[in-house]
Amino acid sequence: MNRIEIYDTTLRDGMQAEGISFSLQDKLLIAKCLDDFGVDYIEGGYAASNEKEMAFFHEAANLGLKNSLIAGFGNTRRASASLEEDLSLKAILNSKAPVATIVGKSWDMHVTEVLRCSLEDNLALCSDSTAYLKSKGLRVVFDAEHFFDGYKHNPQYSLKVLEAAAAAGADVICLCETNGGCLPRDVYEITKTVADAISGPIIGIHCHNDTDCAVANSLAAIEAGARHVQGTINGMGERTGNANLCSIIPNLKYKMGYEVLKEGALQKLTEVSRYVQEIANMQPVANMPYVGDSAFAHKAGLHVNALMKNKATYEHISPEMVGNARKLLISELSGMSNILAKLEKYNLSNDRDLARKMLDKVQEMESNGYQFEAAEASFDLLIKKTLGTYKETFHLVKYHVNVERSGSGEKTTEATIKLTVDGETEHVVSEGDGPVNALDEAMRKSLERFYPSLADMRLVDYKVRVVNAKAATAAKVRVTIESRDKNDIWGTVGVSENIIDASWKALKDSFEYKIIKDAQESR
Known part of the structure; x- marks a missing residue:
């Protein structure tokens, strides 16, 4: 048998x-x-x-x-x-x-x-x-x-x-x-x-x-x-x-x-x-063999360089054999090979001048608290901005978040957001369980009329990390957001001394990535 x-x-x-x-x-x-x-x-x-x-x-x-x-x-x-x-x-x-x-x-x-x-x-x-x-x-x-x-x-x-x-x-x-x-x-x-x-x-x-x-x-x-x-x-x-x-x-x-x-x-x-x-409702184990998010993730430049020549150099099987996907991580430790590999899907894997610009930009941003390992969607947008192919899908005019707490302990959170899309202005107010939820709801109200597929997207994880703890309450924070739709999961990142602003940056990237991704898939 x-x-x-x-x-x-x-x-x-x-x-x-x-x-x-x-x-x-x-x-x-x-x-x-x-x-x-x-x-x-x-x-x-x-x-x-x-x-x-x-x-x-x-x-x-x-x-x-x-x-x-x-x-x-x-x-x-x-x-x-x-x-x-x-x-x-x-x-x-x-x-x-x-x-x-x-x-x-x-x-x-x-x-x-x-x-x-x-x-x-x-x-x-x-x-x-x-x-x-x-x-x-x-x-x-x-x-x-x-x-x-x-x-x-x-x-x-x-x-x-x-x-x-x-x-x-x-x-x-x-x-x-x-x-x-x-x-x-x-x-x-x-x-x-x-x-x-x-x-x-x-x-x-x-x-x-x-x-x-x-x-x-x-x-x-x-x-x-x-x-x-x-x-x-x-x-x-x-x-x-x-x-x-x-x-x-x-x-x-x-x-x-x-x-x-x-x-x-x-x-x-x-x-x-x-x-x-x-x-x-389990927290995913990233390093689980075969199915973990990191099972086929590569960070060292030496490894990525070898993978680009022959995938078997650092992978025991092809990730597609178990329905997983290869991840080439970007960080301050990345070499040119990592960036060039990322540019492969744009048919620009031989553009070493562009790769150098991207690497310099990544290292500069990471020195200011950004981290792209769990935020590949933000990195994808950064590539488009560096290439000059990025087109803003919506423009923020302003937002305002108000949190009130009564003496009895009742809390109300309200976000007001003003955006423009293709010359049209959307000015909406939404309540939420907290500032990030209120912003998320307000953005949906503003954008779903223009981009109906946003209804399929939802936030599945939200993490905050203090970047420079010695600065105490004035420290920068890094917000990482994980979002998903029916087909994909993606991560975005924002950094600021203001936690709401950092959250806004990560949310904005998440919405923009979804809009751009759906537009490309519909072509």
């Missing part, structure tokens, strides 16, 4: 991460995204835990999923309950999910100290729970909890648990590295032993990241014979997280040569990663 099954547990294990809570609608949106991506299994949640989890399974049945099977998660039956009356097994069946994933204890310490039953009784729980769910027509994934720790302590018993589940008809036996404390060598050797000893079911792997080895451990298990891998998008999960499918999947495909997902799916990987981050 050269194909690896991908089992996503973002909606159950991922939701156990600190600070993460998905609504029912969130879970349905993610499930649809994962199905479009093409994962083999979507673990919908712990069916017996609450009404929202059960509601997900019932709603998911109407999503019209084309690629993925929904799995209901639960435990083997309790020692004190019959199969028909056990709450966990009943919930899995009531979920109507076609796949049942049940957790069984495979570490003898957990059997005697947590379940508090005999080792033989636990074998019966694992066996008859599996057989019961199989008799109901379900595909059964048996998760052997704490398997690796259990194997190290009592290998004979841990293997007996797997044998019991296999004999009862389990389709997949997944070895769970639940505490996340193993290293790849141990995972490989133990998985190899299991793959040689257990015939019939597919062997799977489920790793946690407590030693920062979850991805490496998952790949080691695949090399040892596992053909089913569990993980979460972006590595979300309890404690330090689960194995990150955004790294595992491209490693399996591009580094190890396995068949995963459907043809062309990996070109959506970065999109899937960012979609889940946004729904989870």
Whole structure:
């Protein structure tokens, strides 16, 4: 078998991460995204835990999923309950999910100290729970909890648990590295032993990241014979997280040569990663491999010079293979190569005089507090201004921001803005939650009549950094704004001793970049 099954547990294990809570609608949106991506299994949640989890399974049945099977998660039956009356097994069946994933204890310490039953009784729980769910027509994934720790302590018993589940008809036996404390060598050797000893079911792997080895451990298990891998998008999960499918999947495909997902799916990987981050309200991790915003970012002039000659010099794969994009960063450390590379899209990559002017301008501006690494849209506008191709899309006449606070603590923020567009004057007033929000709203009121596509744009991040802290309240501040529309994300920057003015500069760049970008795309 050269194909690896991908089992996503973002909606159950991922939701156990600190600070993460998905609504029912969130879970349905993610499930649809994962199905479009093409994962083999979507673990919908712990069916017996609450009404929202059960509601997900019932709603998911109407999503019209084309690629993925929904799995209901639960435990083997309790020692004190019959199969028909056990709450966990009943919930899995009531979920109507076609796949049942049940957790069984495979570490003898957990059997005697947590379940508090005999080792033989636990074998019966694992066996008859599996057989019961199989008799109901379900595909059964048996998760052997704490398997690796259990194997190290009592290998004979841990293997007996797997044998019991296999004999009862389990389709997949997944070895769970639940505490996340193993290293790849141990995972490989133990998985190899299991793959040689257990015939019939597919062997799977489920790793946690407590030693920062979850991805490496998952790949080691695949090399040892596992053909089913569990993980979460972006590595979300309890404690330090689960194995990150955004790294595992491209490693399996591009580094190890396995068949995963459907043809062309990996070109959506970065999109899937960012979609889940946004729904989870997670701060993006810029340096995440493959899908991070910095995964293919290059700053050193020496590197950029080499990349312009051969992209393989400093990139292990092409960013397009995972739906990401190359970034050539501009800073005071940049060399001519960085600027020339940026000019490539204008067919000016050989204009060294222009590149020198740009580099001098960047270094001058950065000495005054600007920073373009996270503000490539502002840099793009700077190129146009230096080239003489920049045409102002709107002109500021004046703005005024007023913040009032009553003695009772009530606050009102109002922005008045006067702009001209193609000779027409717009003079509007708007209220907001704060000065930047009020300015943003006033600009939209002024400009959307002329540029309707601005309705698609929204501000997604706003950062303020003091540039020269020793100047105290008179210090310059740098404001960086991240904006997005349906297709793109871009950053802009403004610097001033006045935080509102710095914000205005970054906002203005953001609006202008959007207007110019849309005009170019419509040609």
